[in-house]
Amino acid sequence: xxxxxxxxxxxxxxxxxxxxxxxxxxxxxxxxxxxxxxxxxxxxxxxxxxxxxxxxxxxxxxxxxxxxxxxxxxxxxxxxxxxxxxxxxxxxxxxxxxxxxxxxxxxxxxxxxxxxxxxxxxxxxxxxxxxxxxxxxxxxxxxxxxxxxxxxxxxxxxxxxxxxxxxxxxxxxxxxxxxxxxxxxxxxxxxxxxxxxxxxxxxxxxxxxxxxxxxxxxxxxxxxxxxxxxxxxxxxxxxxxxxxxxxxxxxxxxxxxxxxxxxxxxxxxxxxxxxxxxxxxxxxxxxxxxx
Amino acid sequence: xxxxxxxxxxxxxxxxxxxxxxxxxxxxxxxxxxxxxxxxxxxxxxxxxxxxxxxxxxxxxxxxxxxxxxxxxxxxxxxxxxxxxxxxxxxxxxxxxxxxxxxxxxxxxxxxxxxxxxxxxxxxxxxxxxxxxxxxxxxxxxxxxxxxxxxxxxxxxxxxxxxxxxxxxxxxxxxxxxxxxxxxxxxxxxxxxxxxxxxxxxxxxxxxxxxxxxxxxxxxxxxxxxxxxxxxxxxxxxxxxxxxxxxxxxxxxxxxxxxxxxxxxxxxxxxxxxxxxxxxxxxxxxxxxxxx
Numbered sequence: 392x393x394x395x396x397x398x399x400x401x402x403x404x405x406x407x408x409x410x411x412x413x414x415x416x417x418x419x420x421x422x423x424x425x426x427x428x429x430x431x432x433x434x435x436x437x438x439x440x441x442x443x444x445x446x447x448x449x450x451x452x453x454x455x456x457x458x459x460x461x462x463x464x465x466x467x468x469x470x471x472x473x474x475x476x477x478x479x480x481x482x483x484x485x486x487x488x489x490x491x492x493x494x495x496x497x498x499x500x501x502x503x504x505x506x507x508x509x510x511x512x513x514x515x516x517x518x519x520x521x522x523x524x525x526x527x528x529x530x531x532x533x534x535x536x537x538x539x540x541x542x543x544x545x546x547x548x549x550x551x552x553x554x555x556x557x558x559x560x561x562x563x564x565x566x567x568x569x570x571x572x573x574x575x576x577x578x579x580x581x582x583x584x585x586x587x588x589x590x591x592x593x594x595x596x597x598x599x600x601x602x603x604x605x606x607x608x609x610x611x612x613x614x615x616x617x618x619x620x621x622x623x624x625x626x627x628x629x630x631x632x633x634x635x636x637x638x639x640x641x642x643x644x645x646x647x648x649x650x651x652x653x654x655x656x657x658x659x660x661x662x663x664x665x666x667x668x669x670x671x672x673x674x675x676x677x678x679x680x681x682x
Numbered sequence: 683x684x685x686x687x688x689x690x691x692x693x694x695x696x697x698x699x700x701x702x703x704x705x706x707x708x709x710x711x712x713x714x715x716x717x718x719x720x721x722x723x724x725x726x727x728x729x730x731x732x733x734x735x736x737x738x739x740x741x742x743x744x745x746x747x748x749x750x751x752x753x754x755x756x757x758x759x760x761x762x763x764x765x766x767x768x769x770x771x772x773x774x775x776x777x778x779x780x781x782x783x784x785x786x787x788x789x790x791x792x793x794x795x796x797x798x799x800x801x802x803x804x805x806x807x808x809x810x811x812x813x814x815x816x817x818x819x820x821x822x823x824x825x826x827x828x829x830x831x832x833x834x835x836x837x838x839x840x841x842x843x844x845x846x847x848x849x850x851x852x853x854x855x856x857x858x859x860x861x862x863x864x865x866x867x868x869x870x871x872x873x874x875x876x877x878x879x880x881x882x883x884x885x886x887x888x889x890x891x892x893x894x895x896x897x898x899x900x901x902x903x904x905x906x907x908x909x910x911x912x913x914x915x916x917x918x919x920x921x922x923x924x925x926x927x928x929x930x931x932x933x934x935x936x937x938x939x940x941x942x943x944x945x946x947x948x949x950x951x952x953x954x955x956x957x958x959x960x961x962x963x964x965x966x967x968x969x970x971x972x973x974x
Contacts, residue, residue, distance in 0.1 A: 491701035498697035552708020614798030
């Protein structure tokens, strides 16, 4: 009896091992296919045009590897300026959307007045409006009548407006279930004003949600193309996606340089990802599950 | 918070007003103003906007290009949503089964989602129009020997492929969260009762994963309906305008053909469609959740 049982278990273990091995093989093959595009772009960014056209998959080159493409892409797409613009816009937009949405969510959760009910419902409903249903009047109002397009701060303003709903929604859920009212009451008794209670007691407690929202919003702002393309057209204001687009349009036949430009655009994101991998992954999941 | 009415008003002004005001100015005001634009013949430049009643909506109904792009978008959405979720679920299943290095693989699969659509589109443009063609000619693989981007039927599939590549890693993370959240008690009880393999998947795991499906399908639906960046940089709507998805059509209508009224009316059709589809989907998902 005992022996039979043992053998059964061993057979089961073997089968399980085989299944795991097969699963590993399948997923690794998929993984390689998923990474090939990046591999190709990086490999070819060091090659000359002739070598790229002749054999894009090959390491063997006739004209050698060089950094020339990078130098050319770096100067011609004005990388530093575009990077700076992206940093400026993403940084300010993220800062303001976090601060403003946290305060709004706090008010909505605690005040429980008509104002809160109406605007909370409005924000929740607005989340399903596609950007395409807003962009035309947005351009009409702010471009036509007010003429404030082509300012980076205008883009920040729009980013904050569009990021508001989701951020308020997620903050509200967190405050409602995780911040005890008694804590705030204690702060009032200690002589804190409402504003001090928020900045000194409540906001620090929102930290995990703040981290999630910083990641979600910053990623969306950094990669956004359509909205910035409608707002910014002056060359010196272009963000990274915009200048990549412009650059590709001008140099699309110059493969090596184009590949280098793509690598330059991706590199900051990858460096960031290497350091903040866990935060980004958990932030993205938390954001999706809560909204 | 706030005990007297003047204190309440002060709180409203400090906490709620700034954020709500930005939201209203950027989202609500343009959305409402959009209705007004649909009733005019504005070209985006001239100072005069003539009131034309509902004639723009009539134009929408007879705009065959619009309906063509709408149908193409629906087709794109169906294939993308199905494939993204099947692939993502499959990855998540494998990467929660205790494979060595699964954290590294998870992180890798998410990378395409980290990068903006503009860059992804350009990367794949190079692959489809250059790298694969080279490979096809060199190795004699017929299907690759001509660029898929130059073929009216295959160009559509390049959009689907890139979308699956981009979004599956993201959805995979959500399914992984679902798998890790499955109660081990329930799974153990099921295996003691003899539920293994497909039975275990069909009657135990899938019903418990319904909440993850609801989230993922909602996210992929709304992303797919609005896709623009990849469409712009991968196919650019070509060849012969055969891959113009509805977002691109609306953009061109307003900003290239300068028919703001018609463009906005078409955008509102898209809005209604997205609202109805995601409404139905969430409702059905919630119903399933209750049943399960």
